[in-house]
Amino acid sequence: MIEQDGVGEDGVWLNARLATMVPGADPYGSIEDGAVAVLNGRIAWVGPRSELPRDWRGAIQHDCGGGWLTPGFIDCHTHIVHAGCRAGEFEQRLNGASYEDIARAGGGILASVRATREASEEQLRIHSLHRLRRLLSEGVTTVEIKSGYGLDTETECKMLRVAAQLGEEAGVRVFRTFLGAHALPPEYAGRAEAYIDLICEEMLPRVAREKLADAVDAFCERIAFSPAQAQRLFERARELGLAVKLHADQLSDLGGGALAARAGALSADHLEYSSEKSLKAMAKAGTVAVLLPGAYYMLRETQLPPVELMRKHGVAMAVSTDCNPGTSPCVSLLLMLNMACTLFRLTPAEALAGVTRHAAAALGLQKVTGQIAPGLAADFALWDIGRPAQLAYALGANPCVGRVFGGRWLHD
Ligand code: DI6
Ligand code: FE
8 A cells, every 4th residue: 555654743623514424323423513633643532622632622723614524535446547548439439339349349448558558657657647636636535546558567567656656646545456357458369368377477476576556356247357267366366465356247247246255355346237146245245335427427327236235235335436548537536426326326425435434445444544533544525515415416516625634734
């Protein structure tokens, strides 16, 4: 994990209404006129201001101006590091071509692979930083970044190094995921097993040795890799001590949710076509469902993810941008909150939990961030809003007044 070292001053955050997102009777974990005491970049105490312990009364005070303070947002599924633009494919799709047609004709992910291989590390960093800054301006303090537009050892490593540099530069915690099994590279056309061998024998050991990633992901789909191939990768990832995640059941039901659960995955993502059996297995394994309404919207998908069944079985739901050049060219987590509610029928409180507490769990970071609770990082977003539901309600507004990362104010 790439943690910025900038620990801010110790002090107390006052004159705020808190949406702590701590589970309990109130879905936002609200505290009116709250106070948060911060020591060494971590939350030491949270509660109503009137109950602030005496020892904190002389500490440095940060005035939140009566706004709402939430946990810093977490975007737990992005492909934000990439080169090139695929607006041309968007036009083709509007003229009737499907995502799968374009992929089979050598476009889609492979178009981004060509551009990303050609880009220098510096070019890749600059383009990605531009997108990342926009994402962060909406209160994001943790972001997951995947590789997967290299599909050769050098370019995959280049992407993961850029992801680390971005974390150091932009005031954000970066969780890195190796997604070498995103698509079959042209050099391996017709030889998927040989490519999986390359990943298991060369790419993954190097990624682990150079500590370039925290987790391993795969695209398990008819146009990508089979469940058996994903399973092989997961076994190797586990041997190397890496967590696993899966792009599952986005375009068809290949039992990806159940496969992820069997592997003890942190999350299974997309899930439009998941069966009830998969969801039950995920609930049992504690595998988080990451919902990606941007991709659903852009592909004009009509199969809704089975949200009601997720609720019924107690599968935690996270919400993310899936920021990628093909199916979700999106750098707004606030827009995803709205779409999670309007398209998928989440409540605004469920959507907010999806970019805080549950997004943290999707990265295995529930003991680090995602709630305003003692012991967790002092990662907050401050909002000029009257009630938390406004975060999911407004379209194209950004009421974020500032971010606090590890106890330090960042006015982007
Ligand atoms: N599913 C997605 O939605 C993205 N990757 C994936 O496995 C799409 C990536 C792209 O089209 O570039
Ligand atoms: Fe994705």
